[in-house]
Amino acid sequence: MVRLGIAGTGIIVQEVLPLVSQWGYEPVAVCGTPATEDQTKELADKxxxxxxYNTYADMLKDANVECIYVAVPNFLHYSFVRDALAAGKNVICEKPLTSNLKEAQELETAAKDAGLFLYEAxxxxxxxxxxxxxxxxxxxxxxxxxSCNFSNYSRRYDAFRAGxxxxxxxxxxSGGALMDIGLYNLAWLIGLFGEPKSxxxxxxxxxxxxxxxxxTLDYGTFKAVSVAAKDCSAPWRYVIQGTEGYLLMDTPANFCMDIKIHRNDGNEEKFELNPESRLECEFRVFAKQMAENDLKSCYEALAESVLVSKVQTAARKDAGIVFPADEA
Structure with a gap:
C-alpha cells in the first residue's frame, strides 16, 4: 500500500478519499490551511x-508519508510538486501538471534526478x-x-459575470477554459496522435x-479541432474521421465511457468499457508502478504530460493569455 498524504480539501479530494484505499493506497495524512481547519479535521477523522496538518511544510516532514497527492489550485501545482520532490516524496499531481512548459520541464528533471515517481492525474x-x-x-x-467538443456551462461563470x-x-x-476542460481534449489528442506540427x-x-x-492542431496529413467552453454548453462529441469510416465518442474526454466505430460498408460496433470510478484506472496504474519500481513507465507518461504542457503553452501564447508563471 502506498502511504498517501493529501494536499488539498476540495471537491476532487472528497471524491478520491472514500475510494483510494481500494486502489492500493493508505491515506495517512491530509493537509489544508488554517482557514479550512474544520474541514481538514473532518476529512482526517474519516x-x-x-x-x-494546517501547513504543507509540516506534512512534508512526516516520515510516514511516502507519496503526496497534490490537489490545490492550478497556480500552486509547480511549487507544491517541487517542494515534495525536494523532500524525497513521490508525487501524484492533479492536472494541469504546471502552468507552463518551463515549469513542467523543471519538475521532470527534478523527478528524474531524484529517482522519484511523478504523475499527472x-x-x-x-x-x-x-x-x-x-x-x-x-x-x-x-x-x-x-474534432472534439467539451462544453459545459459553469456555475462559476455566473459568479464571474457578477464580478x-x-x-x-x-x-x-492559471485558470481558464483551456487549462480546465480543454486540457482533457488536448491529452486525448496528443495521447492518440502525438505532437502536432503547429x-x-x-x-x-x-x-x-x-x-x-x-x-486547431495541424498534424500534416490531417487536421484536428478542439472546442472547450465554460461559458456555454453543447453535446459532447469526439469524432475521428478516416477514409474507411469514423470513430464517435459522445461522452467527455475525462470520462471516455464508450466508443462507436462506423465503417463505410455500414457496419457499426459500440464498445462500453466503464470503470466504477473515472479515477480508478489512473490511481491503480500509479500504485502498481510504484510497487514495482517501474520508473521507466512513469517517465514515459511524464514525457507526454510535458508535451501536453508544451502545446497548451504555445496555444495560450497564440491567444495572448499570460499567467504570472510565464513572466517569472
Whole structure:
C-alpha cells in the first residue's frame, strides 16, 4: 500500500478519499490551511486516523508519508510538486501538471534526478475506452479530420459575470477554459496522435482569461479541432474521421465511457468499457508502478504530460493569455 498524504480539501479530494484505499493506497495524512481547519479535521477523522496538518511544510516532514497527492489550485501545482520532490516524496499531481512548459520541464528533471515517481492525474489516457480507441484507429483507414467538443456551462461563470473571480476564471491562478476542460481534449489528442506540427488558439477572452475557445492542431496529413467552453454548453462529441469510416465518442474526454466505430460498408460496433470510478484506472496504474519500481513507465507518461504542457503553452501564447508563471 502506498502511504498517501493529501494536499488539498476540495471537491476532487472528497471524491478520491472514500475510494483510494481500494486502489492500493493508505491515506495517512491530509493537509489544508488554517482557514479550512474544520474541514481538514473532518476529512482526517474519516480517512486518516485523525492525522492532519494546517501547513504543507509540516506534512512534508512526516516520515510516514511516502507519496503526496497534490490537489490545490492550478497556480500552486509547480511549487507544491517541487517542494515534495525536494523532500524525497513521490508525487501524484492533479492536472494541469504546471502552468507552463518551463515549469513542467523543471519538475521532470527534478523527478528524474531524484529517482522519484511523478504523475499527472489526468484520467483520459488511463481509461479503457481511450485504449480501445487507439486499437480501433487502424480500422478506419487514413485519418483526415478529428474534432472534439467539451462544453459545459459553469456555475462559476455566473459568479464571474457578477464580478466575483474564482480560481477557475482567474489568470493569476492559471485558470481558464483551456487549462480546465480543454486540457482533457488536448491529452486525448496528443495521447492518440502525438505532437502536432503547429497549434492555433482562437479564444473568447473576458478580463484576460479564456472562457471558451477553439484550438486547431495541424498534424500534416490531417487536421484536428478542439472546442472547450465554460461559458456555454453543447453535446459532447469526439469524432475521428478516416477514409474507411469514423470513430464517435459522445461522452467527455475525462470520462471516455464508450466508443462507436462506423465503417463505410455500414457496419457499426459500440464498445462500453466503464470503470466504477473515472479515477480508478489512473490511481491503480500509479500504485502498481510504484510497487514495482517501474520508473521507466512513469517517465514515459511524464514525457507526454510535458508535451501536453508544451502545446497548451504555445496555444495560450497564440491567444495572448499570460499567467504570472510565464513572466517569472
Amino acid at each position: 480517512y486518516t486516523n485523525g492525522v492532519y 489526468i484520467t483520459t489516457v488511463y481509461l479503457p475506452t481511450f485504449k480501445k480507441t487507439k486499437e480501433l484507429l487502424d480500422q478506419i483507414g487514413t485519418i483526415k479530420l478529428v 466575483t473571480v474564482l480560481p477557475a476564471f482567474d489568470p493569476k491562478k 497549434v492555433r488558439y482562437e479564444a473568447n477572452i473576458e478580463r484576460d482569461i479564456d472562457t471558451s475557445g477553439v484550438m
